[in-house]
Amino acid sequence: MPPNTVSDVLTNSTRSVITEDKFQELIKQGDKLFVYESKVYKVNNFIAKHPGGEAALASALGRDVTDEIRSMHPPKVYEKMINLYYLGDYMPNMPAPKTAFKKTKQQQNIQQQQKEPVLELTWEGGMSVKAYDDAIEELYKHHAKDLVQDLKAQQDLDNVKIREAYRKLEQEIHTRGLFKCNYYKYAKEGCRYASLLFLSLWFTLYGTQTWHYMVGAAFLAGFWHQLVFAAHDAGHNGITGKSEIDHIIGIIIADFIGGLSIGWWKDNHNVHHIVTNHPEHDPDIQHLPFLAITNKFFNNIYSTYYKRVIPFDAASKLFIRYQHYMYYLVLSFGRFNLHRLSFVYLFTAKNVRNRMLELSGITFFFIWFSALLSTLPSWNIRIAYIFVSYMLTFPLHVQITLSHFGMSTEDKGPNEPFPAKMLRTTMDVDCPEWLDWFHGGLQYQAVHHLFPRIPRHNLRDCVPLVRQFCDEVGLHYYMYNFSTGNGVVLGTLKSVADQVTFMKEVAKNNADIWAGEKQHAH
Structure with missing residues (x-):
């Protein structure tokens, strides 16, 4: 029998842990899975019965849809009914720890001086132009990789901040009674x-x-x-x-x-x-x-x-x-x-x-x-x-x-x-x-x-x-008056229309060139 409550799931000593790799493997095998609140749910037999339509649930498969589920369903759905389809706890792939975050600035400077050559804009001392270029490229790759990892780590932190603030906003709206219908x-x-x-x-x-x-x-x-x-x-x-x-x-x-x-x-x-x-x-x-x-x-x-x-x-x-x-x-x-x-x-x-x-x-x-x-x-x-x-x-x-x-x-x-x-x-x-x-x-x-x-x-x-x-979270809130909003839409439509016109002119120009070359050849 499937667990009836979240506590049943958490106290089940035989519960399985599903890694990201296993999650993707199951999806490739045809299972209909999604992640909610760090748990994996399998809805192979439910997707056709979904009251909101099969297409809506299909578009949520294969990813974490915690906020989507909470926003579009009443609490009884994501607090009780969803547990009928629980498969296991989700464990995302964890990146290798970066020791650089644990070092002081002074330690990083010492390591920089010890392990990395100081390259000046000169080729004296026997370094060929190619060797110089290769060294610069190697340093760039090293630092670019660290920069990408740092940016990803910062983006992950920002995403967590946004999700937490969103939950607080939802609770504030509930507290103010704004989810209640005004008859x-x-x-x-x-x-x-x-x-x-x-x-x-x-x-x-x-x-x-x-x-x-x-x-x-x-x-x-x-x-x-x-x-x-x-x-x-x-x-x-x-x-x-x-x-x-x-x-x-x-x-x-x-x-x-x-x-x-x-x-x-x-x-x-x-x-x-x-x-x-x-x-x-x-x-x-x-x-x-x-x-x-x-x-x-x-x-x-x-x-x-x-x-x-x-x-x-x-x-x-x-x-x-x-x-x-x-x-x-x-x-x-x-x-x-x-x-x-x-x-x-x-x-x-x-x-x-x-x-x-x-x-x-x-x-x-x-x-x-x-x-x-x-x-x-x-x-x-x-x-x-x-x-x-x-x-x-x-x-x-x-x-x-x-x-x-x-x-x-x-x-x-x-x-x-x-x-x-x-x-x-x-x-x-x-x-x-x-x-x-x-x-x-x-x-x-x-x-x-x-x-x-x-x-x-x-x-x-x-x-x-x-x-x-x-x-609070640094997101942009777009609001325009009715006339300005219409202008934004018409501007978007015109931009796409201009690209079609440009494509037609390029095609016509190429056709003229081809015809001219063909006539010249004759």
């Missing part, structure tokens, strides 16, 4: 949702002119836009804190009212939270052929989420050259694409949670929306109504992409602390408090990525604490 603010939002829906139905059902119907479509877009924030909370188990209940709430909001799959969103979004802005792993930045935020997409990268190569083909080269002009237009079609992604997920993905309920919900959506469209006087107005109600949700897609499209896409390896990665790849958007309703409170995406389980109504209160944390 009063949900009541206020409920009134806003009802008002938008009422205005939409009133203009649509009782309108007599075309502009009445278009206003109704605009209010419906606003209703969907605002309702997505509540679906987001349900997807993060941030409403009741109970996975099953919040998942059903999410299905009602996303599937029955919005026609989109909450299961797809959770499967996609949880991966995004773990490997934020990684070109090969994060599906939220994989938008070829229409958008590319880094030239890494020029290399036909393999998407570990979609399990296919994302080609940088002729269509991509065409669209990416003009992406900074087409950014808002492309995003205005985002809701149509979400329907496509929802159906692909529900019909093709394995182990979909509540698959039939979601399909029933989306079917119900198309029934009620079709009934609403049937009340309109002509097909031209119906088509216009669809495009207006769908395309005016584009501010939501701008808000979603704004916090990441202009940020780093660099891979700094598995040892980068989770909070450092989140703050490097995410920006916050500053706005007056009275405008929080428009952004749903999720304009503080950096705070949200640090602590996904904090209800979005409390994110603003966490900003001063995150600023203080960043000052």
